[in-house]
Structures are given as structure tokens and as C-alpha cells.
Amino acid sequence: MTSTIEAPRSPYTRSTRKSGVNWEKWGWIYMRVSGVVLVVLIFGHLFVNLMTGEGVSALNFAFVAGKLASPFWQIWDVLMLWLALIHGGNGMRTLVNDYATSRISRGILKVAILVSVVSLIVLGTLVVYTFDACPAGSPADLLPAVCSTL
Amino acid sequence: MSSATIDQKPIVPEEIKSFTVTLIIRRFNPEVDSEPHWQDFDVQMYPTDRVLDALHKIKWDQDGSLTFRRSCAHGVCGSDAMRINGRNRLACKTLMKDLDITKPIYVEAIKGLPLEKDLIVDMEPFFDSFKAVQPFLMNSVTPEKGKERIQTVAQRARFDDTTKCILCAACTSSCPVFWTDGQYFGPAAIVNAHRFIFDSRDENAAVRLDILNDKEGVWRCRTTFNCTEACPRGIQVTQAIAEVKQAIMRGKA
Numbered sequence: 001m002t003s004t005i006e007a008p009r010s011p012y013t014r015s016t017r018k019s020g021v022n023w024e025k026w027g028w029i030y031m032r033v034s035g036v037v038l039v040v041l042i043f044g045h046l047f048v049n050l051m052t053g054e055g056v057s058a059l060n061f062a063f064v065a066g067k068l069a070s071p072f073w074q075i076w077d078v079l080m081l082w083l084a085l086i087h088g089g090n091g092m093r094t095l096v097n098d099y100a101t102s103r104i105s106r107g108i109l110k111v112a113i114l115v116s117v118v119s120l121i122v123l124g125t126l127v128v129y130t131f132d133a134c135p136a137g138s139p140a141d142l143l144p145a146v147c148s149t150l
Numbered sequence: 151m152s153s154a155t156i157d158q159k160p161i162v163p164e165e166i167k168s169f170t171v172t173l174i175i176r177r178f179n180p181e182v183d184s185e186p187h188w189q190d191f192d193v194q195m196y197p198t199d200r201v202l203d204a205l206h207k208i209k210w211d212q213d214g215s216l217t218f219r220r221s222c223a224h225g226v227c228g229s230d231a232m233r234i235n236g237r238n239r240l241a242c243k244t245l246m247k248d249l250d251i252t253k254p255i256y257v258e259a260i261k262g263l264p265l266e267k268d269l270i271v272d273m274e275p276f277f278d279s280f281k282a283v284q285p286f287l288m289n290s291v292t293p294e295k296g297k298e299r300i301q302t303v304a305q306r307a308r309f310d311d312t313t314k315c316i317l318c319a320a321c322t323s324s325c326p327v328f329w330t331d332g333q334y335f336g337p338a339a340i341v342n343a344h345r346f347i348f349d350s351r352d353e354n355a356a357v358r359l360d361i362l363n364d365k366e367g368v369w370r371c372r373t374t375f376n377c378t379e380a381c382p383r384g385i386q387v388t389q390a391i392a393e394v395k396q397a398i399m400r401g402k403a
Contacts, residue, residue, distance in 0.1 A: 003184045007264035009275065009331050024369040025398065094372075098330045 027090055034083045041080045062146040065133035074128050081124040089117035171195045171251050173204055175216065176258035177268050186265065190254060197247035201234055201257065205241060205269075218269035225382060228318030232269050233258045238320040238380040260323035276319045279335045283343035283361055288354040305350040312345040312390050314383040321377035321387050327370050334370045335362065337377035337387045344390040347397060355402070363398045371395070 050056050067073040092113045100106040134147035170192050178186035193207045202223055209216045221227040223242045230241040235249065235256050249255055263271040293299050315338060322328050322336035343362055347355040362368045368391055377387035 002181050004180060005178065005186070005265045007272075007275075008262055008329065009333075022363055024365050024367070025363060028369045028395070029399065094370075097332065098327060098370075101331050 027094075031087060031090060034087045038080070038083050038087060041076065041083070045076070045080060061133070061144050065131070065144075065146065068128060068131045069133070078125055078128050081128070082121060085117050085121050085124075089113050166196055166198075168194050168196050169251060171204060171246060172254035173201075173208065174254045174256050175205075175208075175268070176256075177216075178265055179215070180267060188256075195246050195251075197245070199246050200242055201232075201239075201244045201246070201249075201255065202230060202241040204246075204255075205257070216269075217267045226316060228316035231260055231318040231320040231323070231382070233260055233323075238324045240318060240320070240382045243382055260319055262323045262325070262329045263319070271323075273319060276322055276336065276338065277317075279322070279339040280317065280342055282335065283339050283358055284354065285342040285346060287346065287349070287352050288357075289351055290353060299351045301350055308350070309345050309348040311385050312341045312348075314385050315341050315345070316383060317342075318382060320380040320382055321385075324376040324380035326374060326376065327372055332370065333366045335364075335367060337371075337391060340368060340371075340391050340394055341385060341387055344394055347394060355397070359394070359398050359401075362394055368395050368398065 049059060068077070093110055096106055096109045096113070100109055134143055140148070171194075172190055172192055174188050174190045176186050177183070177189045191204075191208045191212055193204045193212075195204055195207075202220060205216065205218055205220075209218075218230065218232070218241070220230040220242060222229075225240055225243040228240070231238060232241055233239075233256075234241065234244055238260055241257075257269065259265055259269045259271050263273065263275060266272050289299070317338060319338060321341070322338045325334070325337055327334045328336045340362060343358045346352045347358050371388070371391045373388055373392070375388050377391075378385070378389070381387055
């Protein structure tokens with residue numbers, strides 16, 4: 001009897017790269033650059049939200065509404081949203097490439113990642129730019145307390 | 151001559167004690183077994199003995215069927231890379247006194263390459279990656295007759311670290327990305343590409359950079375430093391890979 005243990009990796013089939021954009025390279029550069037920017041954005045975000053002024057107790061609907069009304073924080077938050085989601089999505093993609101063995105499971109997982117990243121980016125961007133704390137014409141009992149002071 | 155020397159007792163060197171070491175070796179005989187299994191052996195060892203000596207003792211005195219590779223047995227040929235207590239090392243460079251001998255020593259074949267028998271794996275996929283990076287000097291200019299290709303000390307020092315590679319596969323088979331089903335070149339191939347990419351005498355750095363600028367090239371490196379830790383020659387493997395990445399980004403070595 002002779003038994004062979006299955007080779008741990010599939011046989012040598014490295015495809016020759018077609019010319020054009022090398023996405024792996026740009027993906028890698030994106031991870032490095034966005035990582036550095038995100039360190040500043042996220043720690044800045046945490047510092048402003050949790051440590052300045054009244055600290056964590058200041059966080060409420062009015063605080064968030066106030067921040068989202070300022071163009072500075074709109075850009076800050078949207079930048080954070082896009083960079084972080086693409087950074088995370090690309091990281092998940094590399095994990096899938098590393099650990100999902102069959103073509104089908106790889107495809108399904110990557111599509112799922114893409115769909116969730118795109119929908120979160122769209123929803124998040126929509127919220128940041130269309131957010132209105134006190135929509136006109138709404139019944140007063142549904143509006144937050146801050147609206148009456150405006 | 152004084153008689154004092156006669157009274158002195160001859161100096162007896164302190165006896166070096168040997169001890170029993172248990173080795174648990176992952177065995178696989180393709181003609182008998184369907185699965186690898188662990189088998190333990192007790193051997194009498196000195197602190198200055200190496201794991202390779204223990205394997206020799208087992209093969210010569212206890213079980214002749216134990217199969218492993220070794221050639222020079224002095225850490226130069228790179229034949230006997232194996233996984234000792236979960237770390238990739240050369241059996242001929244791992245001393246008993248550096249291991250915790252109160253516990254058994256686990257020895258198995260390196261991972262990520264097809265297992266053939268006991269501690270022997272098929273190295274072909276590893277050497278295929280090595281060959282793919284064209285690890286040889288490419289230069290269109292013939293040096294002056296009777297002369298060598300001139301290089302400054304600094305130019306030589308640039309790639310000195312990566313010339314130390316002995317192709318033992320300890321780094322490549324410790325890489326978690328290499329273990330996956332992808333076709334990642336592996337650290338050893340990139341180290342050997344680095345050796346020529348940064349060699350001032352070589353003209354084809356761009357070709358090698360293009361080969362490694364592949365989907366399965368340097369970008370799959372996750373900088374886990376397993377390779378640097380595993381290298382028995384102390385090559386800064388992860389740094390070499392990072393330098394190749396930098397060279398690809400800049401488009402030149």
C-alpha cells in the first residue's frame with residue numbers, strides 16, 4: 001500500500017500578470033497611506049468627542065447634530081468613513097484571499113464584503129450630508145428638545 | 151625539580167553529565183501509513199549535543215527507518231531544516247542545552263510543502279519559486295580581460311545580508327501566507343531576488359522587480375516577521391522584503 005498525503009498547496013500555477021494597473025501594489029500603498037491618515041482622524045475624533053469640553057458626558061443627540069452641522073466635521077467624518085471602510089474592506093479581502101480555499105467561497109465572500117462596504121459608504125455619506133436635526137414641518141413632540149431653542 | 155608536583159592530585163575534569171531526552175517525532179511512511187503519527191524515542195544526550203545528534207542516535211541505534219535529510223551537519227548546506235518544538239530551525243544548529251529538556255522535544259517536517267516521508271518534504275515548489283526570480287548575475291558587459299567586475303565596499307555591503315541565504319526553506323515554510331493555497335513566492339525567493347536586485351554589477355533588477363510586482367509577489371507579505379525569526383543565518387528577511395517593496399514603488403533599485 002502506498003498512500004500520498006495531499007500536497008498542502010495547489011500545484012505551481014502562477015499566472016503571468018497582464019499589463020495594466022497593478023491593483024495589489026496600489027492596494028498595498030492605499031493601506032499604508034490611509035492607515036497613517038486614519039490614525040490622525042480617529043484619534044482626533046476621539047479626543048474632540050471624549051476629552052475636550054465636558055468630556056464623554058457631553059455626548060448626546062444635540063452634540064452630534066451640532067458637529068454634523070459644521071462643514072469641517074462633515075468633511076472630517078466623511079473622510080474617516082470612506083478611508084476606514086475601504087481600508088477595512090481591503091483588509092478583509094486580503095484575509096479572504098489568504099484563507100478561503102475554493103474559488104466559489106472566495107467569490108461569495110468578496111462580493112459580500114464589497115456590497116457591505118459600498119452600502120455603508122453610501123448610507124454614511126447620505127447621513128452626513130443630508131442630516132437635519134429639526135426637519136421643518138414635523139410635529140413638535142417628535143423633535144428633540146434643542147429644536148425649540150433654535 | 152621539586153617534589154611538590156608529585157603530591158598534587160591529577161586534575162580530573164568535572165564529569166559532564168548526560169541525560170535522557172525524549173523526542174517525539176512526527177512519522178509518516180507512505181508505504182504503510184495513511185496519516186502521519188507521532189512516535190517517541192528516548193536518547194541519552196549531552197548538553198552540547200544537537201538535535202541532529204539525537205536523530206542520528208535514533209536512526210543508528212533504535213530505528214533505522216527514521217528518514218531525514220542532512221548533508222554537512224554544520225549549518226551551511228541547509229538540508230536539515232525542521233520544525234523543532236514548533237519553531238523552524240536547523241537540527242544541526244539546535245543544541246540540547248538551548249531546549250527545555252524537562253519536556254519532550256517535538257520534531258516534525260517543515261510545513262507548507264508536500265510531505266514525502268518522516269521529516270522529508272518535497273522541496274520542488276520551493277525551488278520553483280527560487281528559480282522564478284532569476285537568481286543569477288545578468289550583465290551584458292564583459293569585464294576587461296583578466297579583471298573582475300569592480301564594486302565598492304559600500305556597493306557590496308548593500309546586499310551583504312541576503313548573500314547569506316542557504317536555501318534551507320526555514321523562512322518560507324514558517325510564513326503563514328505561504329501555508330495558504332495561494333502561490334506566494336515566499337520569503338526565500340524574495341531574499342534571493344534582493345541579493346541581485348541591489349547588486350550594482352547586475353543589470354536586470356527591473357526584470358526581477360517586475361516578477362515580484364505580481365499578485366502573488368511581495369504584496370502578499372503581511373510583515374509577520376516569522377521568516378526573520380526562523381532564519382538560521384540571521385538574515386533580516388522581512389526588511390529585505392520591505393526594501394524590495396520600496397524598490398518596486400520607486401521603480402528602481
